[in-house]
Amino acid sequence: MWGDKLSEGIMSIKEQLQNRFDELTRAEKQLTQLLLQNYPASGLGSITDLAKRSRVSTPTVARLVQKLGYTGFPQFQSVLRAEVGAELSNPIDKYNKWAEHAPDEHILNRFADSVSKNVRQTFSRLQTEEFDEVCALLANTDHRLTIVGGRISRSLADYMFTHMQVIRPRVTHMTSNSNAWPHYLLDMNKDDILVIFDVRRYENDLRRLAEMAHERGVKIILFTDQWGSPISKIAAHKFSCHIEVPSAWDSSIVPMLILEALIAKCKKRIGIKPGAGLTHWQACLTVRAYSESSLRAFSG
Template sequence: MHKKALVRDLLKEKQTELTAAERKLSAVLLDDSLLTGLQSINRLAECAEVSSPTIIRLARKLGFDGFSGMQDAIREEIGARMKQPLAKLDAVAPSDSRDHIVSRFIGAVSDNINRTLDRLDLAEFNQVAEVLSDPAHRLYLLGGRITRSNAHYFFNHLQIIRPQVTLLDSSPSVWPQSLLDMNAGAVLVIFDIRRYEKELEKLANLAVKQGASIVLFTDAWGSPIEKHARFCFRSMVEVPSSWDSTLAINFLIEALVAEVQSRSSDQSAERIAALEQMIGESRIFRSN
């Protein structure tokens, strides 16, 4: 699947070539993470308020023979996105016992990073680095069940480089207090990979309504949060494991940390020096 163009990406790439009715249908498919596309052609036409021929024309513009071909691709894409850990484990059972897991894992991770870089928009990367390095923007970070460690890692570096950085608690019950301060200058950095978490999407939606901007780190298929995000980084996550890998995501994090540090060199140098002095003078952080 990863070597095929994703239906979601095709819909976005072809927007300028679509008619008004086709764009309306495209919006319906994208807004529902393609799930609407699993219905019959008549039901989809009714939901999108377009004709059946419009659906067929859109499918052909995307490169499919017709609606059934597009629907098969949608079904495969959703299946890959929602794949359960145990199903993944069965799918990657080694065919050769001499092929060690370390070798296979290295190959998969290297491929993930290379393919993530192939998709990376350097202009967007620079824009995000500029936003994250500007102390006028208060930063908030949050990850999901698997990506919480990525958010924590990013937070640990950013809070040393610059002020006004907050790591949100994992409990949704305390998010409203932070939402109160997410104004037009705030930036919410969210990590969300399959299986996507509804609570994070709700938070992103509320943050945007408050005026905040979203920077999203997600997987190849794209979290539903993407429709709320100002910036989005898609990373490859599949490895020979029952769990997805976030090493390609961490690669982007470390590259951003280096660039933010470079853009904030004077400010961060002062903060690091002050931190070292504080640690040196504070007995509370030392063992006797």
């Protein structure tokens, strides 16, 4: 638009904050976020209160508003009040959209809608007891833990592996190359846990893997879609996720959400367990330190 600087005069404070967000410092961003979160009411109190709620110091608040071009907090506030007057007089219900500046039909809004719906539908049928049981299983380091996914869901398996590896020992990610699977299988028994990600289109290799593991007494935890992969029948525990989005394929958001919640709870369980010396993740961090910075040689 013509005249970014000129139009600042007619730009709402909200827009100013959004546009200039990038050039703000950490504390200022923190503050800005709180301001935008419940705008404009959150900015109408005292500067002290605002600072306290956003966990920054009062001078930071004063400095921010000066950066925006106001002479001080009082002037900033009076502009805000003026906006309240203007805002309330034209009550558009723009708050039903996720992305305010986009039309309802924009794919971002449609996607967010679908995901929200998926989460609600999935969670309404989710048994928290089962969730807690699975959590207990995963946190029990007596069991070895193997993770495997399909073509698409491999990334989820990878994500789970990356996290579980840090919070507990004896975790394996079976690669998507099914040639190597028999090797792993031979070694599994009833003390093993196998986490499978299998959403449509269900893969035969995964089904066979599950069957064979089941015969060996391996406990199977399954992440699947609402229709249920054929593995459902033999899985010890199952999460059925709604995965439909306005797209040619399926969404991995809901499984990932459950996964993150699981990992979070597991970590909490294992974290408080009295350990001798280094916890597992501390050891991991130590190892990581050595593997950093290989680019330095190249760039220098």
